[in-house]
Amino acid sequence: MRAYKFLSDDGRGVFSGFDWPLPNGGPGAWVESDVAACRAGIHACRTADLPYWVAGRLYEIELDGPVDELPLKLVAPQGRPLGRIDAWDTPTREAYGQTCFVRAHEFAARAQGALDDWAPTPDISFRESARLGFIAALLAERLGGFDAHLEERRRQSDWLVEHLALR
Amino acid sequence: MADRTPLEHGYSCQEVVELASEYLEGAMSSEQMTRFELHLNLCDGCSSFVEQVRATVGMARVVPEEEIPQELKSKLLAAFRDWTRE
């Protein structure tokens, strides 16, 4: 099964620090979950999950074995990175962050001052896009309830799918 | 507790701080781990905190261990010889 996986700027697992065998002309090697720093499986994203896990690098990944389809993530006993999504570079990451920043401020503006303390301040760099995406979703929620939170996340996912030409 | 709020919120910083040891022990359910990592991914403060705990553990590991006093060891060896003779 094909999915997506974010890694850190230097090609490591974001939480495990695991040094992933990266694709180079061809797919990277298969990684088994017991090798990847004792985590209970290889974690990956469907496109809907991407906004929650935004990090430095994005790869398409192939998962093998029974894939556990959990809320917000996929977990499988084996995975191999197929290719890097080169379109997910620093400028794109910042553009995404900027979009989230703007959305957050749009929501805050609708509250006529009540949500000003929630709006992201200029000291937050656009590169902190995971954080900005979360803030935007929280602001959506303050105005429109939890459904609005999820809707905002769907919008973010759509932005990523479109700008990165995914699927 | 926190686990009744939507998964998509992740934990708060204050919750992460209390759960850091469980996370590092691998003693969390898959759902707890999702909440925890979702938050770590968006919060530099908590990422730093978890790294601080890791560093603390790393330093504790190299604290010199207690060494058995020679006198005590001699007494124990004598007792062992007595015991083997029985």
Place this chain on the structure above:
Amino acid sequence: MARLRDGDEHAFDEAVTDMYPGMFAVARGYVRTRSVAEEVVQEAWLGVLKGLDGFEGRSTLRTWVLQIVANIARKRAVGEARSLPFSSLELERGEPAVEPERFRGPNEAFPGGWRSFPSNWQTQPESRLLARETLELVERAINELPLAQRTVITLRDVTGCAAVEVSEAMGISEGNQRVLLHRARARVRAALERHFDG
């Protein structure tokens, strides 16, 4: 184990040396002074030798030995009329890993969020992180912990015992053991933070 039963003195020497840090840590968790802790360890080894032939290996040797230490230490502590350190009362009392004032309140934006982020220690010069002064601070901080926390962090982090060994030796649940470990690490971390951040 078999070597001990065979009367292998070299094996005994090794066992006595290797197990000392853990045994001392357990004993010290109950009794007042270092010298009494040493007596407890000595008495424990006599108990180990007495029981060695009957040891069925249902737990690891280390767990069993530590349990013997704990039993003897507990008796000594009662004799000293001290309250036992691993009481559930202590665990029921809350002890946040970080003071609540460092987080935003329930009526603020981003409730439960850091007011200001902890610093990234990776930006400290490596020489400072690895310095003897830093290590001595960690050692001091551990020694200043409440006894139960000190015992658990010493067993788990300093001597490398497994969670199950520690909880079985101490006669506490793994959950409680983790609470004590968490609090201990939190206090040591806080001491380091004060040191680095000034």
